[in-house]
Amino acid sequence: xxxxKTEIAQEAxxxxxxxxxxxxxxxxxxxxxxxxxxxxxxxxADRIAVFTDSSVDRLYADTVEESFRxxxxxxxxxxxxxxxxxxxxxxxxxxxxxxxxxxxxxRDAVIALGGGVAGDMGGxxxxxxxxxxxxxxxxxxxxxxxxxxxxxxxxxNISSGKNLAGAFWQPSLVLYDTDTFGSLNDDLILDGTxxxxxxxxxxxxxxxxxxxxxxxxxxLTQTVKRCVEIKGAVVDADEKEGGLRRILNFGHTMAxxxxxxxGYRISHGKAVACGMAMMTAASEAAGMTEKGTCEILCRxxxxxxxxxxxxxxxxxxxxxxxxxxxxxxxRIHLVRIDKIGRASVFDLELAGLEAFMRAGM
Ligand code: GLY
Numbered sequence: 001x002x003x004x005k006t007e008i009a010q011e012a013x014x015x016x017x018x019x020x021x022x023x024x025x026x027x028x029x030x031x032x033x034x035x036x037x038x039x040x041x042x043x044x045a046d047r048i049a050v051f052t053d054s055s056v057d058r059l060y061a062d063t064v065e066e067s068f069r070x071x072x073x074x075x076x077x078x079x080x081x082x083x084x085x086x087x088x089x090x091x092x093x094x095x096x097x098x099x100x101x102x103x104x105x106x107r108d109a110v111i112a113l114g115g116g117v118a119g120d121m122g123g124x125x126x127x128x129x130x131x132x133x134x135x136x137x138x139x140x141x142x143x144x145x146x147x148x149x150x151x152x153x154x155x156x157n158i159s160s161g162k163n164l165a166g167a168f169w170q171p172s173l174v175l176y177d178t179d180t181f182g183s184l185n186d187d188l189i190l191d192g193t194x195x196x197x198x199x200x201x202x203x204x205x206x207x208x209x210x211x212x213x214x215x216x217x218x219x220l221t222q223t224v225k226r227c228v229e230i231k232g233a234v235v236d237a238d239e240k241e242g243g244l245r246r247i248l249n250f251g252h253t254m255a256x257x258x259x260x261x262x263g264y265r266i267s268h269g270k271a272v273a274c275g276m277a278m279m280t281a282a283s284e285a286a287g288m289t290e291k292g293t294c295e296i297l298c299r300x301x302x303x304x305x306x307x308x309x310x311x312x313x314x315x316x317x318x319x320x321x322x323x324x325x326x327x328x329x330x331r332i333h334l335v336r337i338d339k340i341g342r343a344s345v346f347d348l349e350l351a352g353l354e355a356f357m358r359a360g361m
Contacts, residue, residue, distance in 0.1 A: 006181060010221040017150060017232040019239045020170025025150055025228045027221055031177035032063045032138070035111075036071030039136055042172045045109040047074040049099055051122035053082035056114040056140050059183055064113055064138060076102045080121075084264045087117045087157045089165070095125045109134040109172070115141035115188070116148040116268070120163070123154030127169035137174040142184060142192020142216065143269060145176040146199065146227035147248075151235040160323045162256045168240055174228075178220050186305070189216065191269030193304050194251075198272060199227045201297060202247050203234075205341030212300045247343040249326065250335040251276030254357075257320035261312045273306035281360030283336035288346070290339040294360075297340065314361070318354040 012028025026038065039048070048068050052061050057079045065075045078098045080086045099110070112122025112135055119137050126135035137149035155166015184192075193216055200208035207226050210219060231248065238244040254275035258266055277298050283289040298308055310317075326333040331347045338344055348356055 006217040007178075007220050010178070013221060013225045015225060015228045015232055017170075017174075017228075018236045019232075020152060021172070023171055023173050025174040025176070025232070027145070027176045027178065027224050027228070029178050031175050032060055032179070033067050035064050035136075035138060035175050036068035036073060038175060039068065039073075039109075039111075039173060040071050043109050043134060043136070044107050045073060045134065047076070047102070047104050047108045048111050049095075049102060049104055049108070050075065050077040050111045050113055051080075051095060051118060051125065052077070052113040053080055053086070053115070053118050055082040056118065060140055060180065061113060064111065068111070080118075082117075084117060084157065087121055089156055089158075092121055092125050092128075092156060095121075096129050099125070099129050104129070104133065106130050106133055109136060111136050111138060112149075112171075113138045113140065115139070115144045119144050119149050120154050120166070121156060123152070123169050123171065124156060124166050127154055127167040132169065134172045135169070137171045139174065139176050140180040140183075141188050142181065142224075143188070143195050144192075145224050146192055147195040147231065149174050149176070150228050150231050151245075151248075152239065161260055161320070161325075164323075164325060170239075176224060178224070181217060181220055187267055187270075190273075190305055191267050192216070194269035194272040194276075194301075194306070196223055196227055197297075197301060197304065198248075198250050198276060199230050201276065201337050201340055202250050202335070202343035203230045203341060205339075208300070208340050212303065243345070246326070246333055246345045247335050249333075250337065250343055251279055253321050253324050253326055253332065253334060254278050254317055256324055257317040258312060260320050261316055266311070270306060273301045274308055274310060277301060277308045278310065278357060278360060279334065279336060282357050283360070285359040286356065288336050288338070288344075293337060293339050297337070310361075314354055314357045318350075318357060321353060322350055 110126040139149040152170035255271035258271040280294040
């Protein structure tokens with residue numbers, strides 16, 4: 001896959017996020033072996049617990065744990081089975097018991113190492129253990145680097161849907177080592193690419209053109225930095241998603257329904273790509289989106305490798321969307337793009353959602 005071609009190593013970049021206590025997002029090559037030293041600048045901890053999944057454990061956990069040991073921390077490591085199926089309260093509780101058995105105190109910290117599942121769950125455990133301890137995000141997937149590691153959304157899935165229990169809990173630091181990109185398979189690259197296209201489509205037409213014309217690996221540092229800047233600005237303006245932050249959910253209402261309908265066989269990124277295409281077809285049909293936008297968006301998504309044919313009937317997806325976080329009373333908040341680079345939030349009666357989506361098909 002051409003996305004695998006990687007850039008010539010760039011200087012590390014830093015983006016400052018103001019939300020929570022304020023924190024840096026560091027993006028660059030060779031960051032993992034220096035993670036412990038970087039953490040010293042922000043942590044007052046004596047002990048850290050690395051929280052990671054069984055795949056990332058084999059690849060990066062030794063390097064990270066060793067870097068914290070070299071920096072003078074006592075360390076321990078908790079490994080859960082890789083995959084969305086582990087993202088539940090059982091894993092969180094096992095980790096919390098582990099933190100207690102290893103005597104982590106309020107001064108200490110969790111290091112969430114891995115993709116979105118590790119970051120969301122590790123952050124959530126940190127938010128409730130002893131009523132909240134520090135945590136650091138070390139994303140190792142593209143999706144986690146450009147989206148889930150920044151902004152403080154933490155949580156787990158419950159039987160009625162994705163991410164329906166959790167907390168806003170901002171990390172103390174985010175460290176993305178661009179060298180980890182080389183270990184991603186095509187599916188993981190697609191997952192991140194969907195969030196990059198989303199970020200560009202809602203906020204930055206120049207980024208959209210850049211991503212359309214280049215393999216992600218060739219423009220990695222620049223793209224991750226820009227996505228983090230965009231997300232950071234949105235989160236700084238609306239940390240708890242009272243308004244503006246909702247634009248980050250573009251494509252996600254249908255995406256969460258697709259993921260749930262597939263029993264989580266369809267990955268988040270592929271579902272987000274379909275969700276963005278479905279929403280833009282519908283909003284364009286309703287006259288809310290500049291004509292031709294859906295075609296531009298779908299062409300880019302297909303060029304990146306996404307298949308956009310819907311696998312599930314709209315009535316099933318709209319029924320599942322009824323238990324989404326974005327519902328309020330009998331209405332639901334939705335996000336459309338007005339054109340590439342600009343998004344708006346609107347709401348519809350849940351009863352009218354299926355007709356709205358069908359109009360775009
Ligand atoms: N992933 C959307 C958000 O963080 O708000």
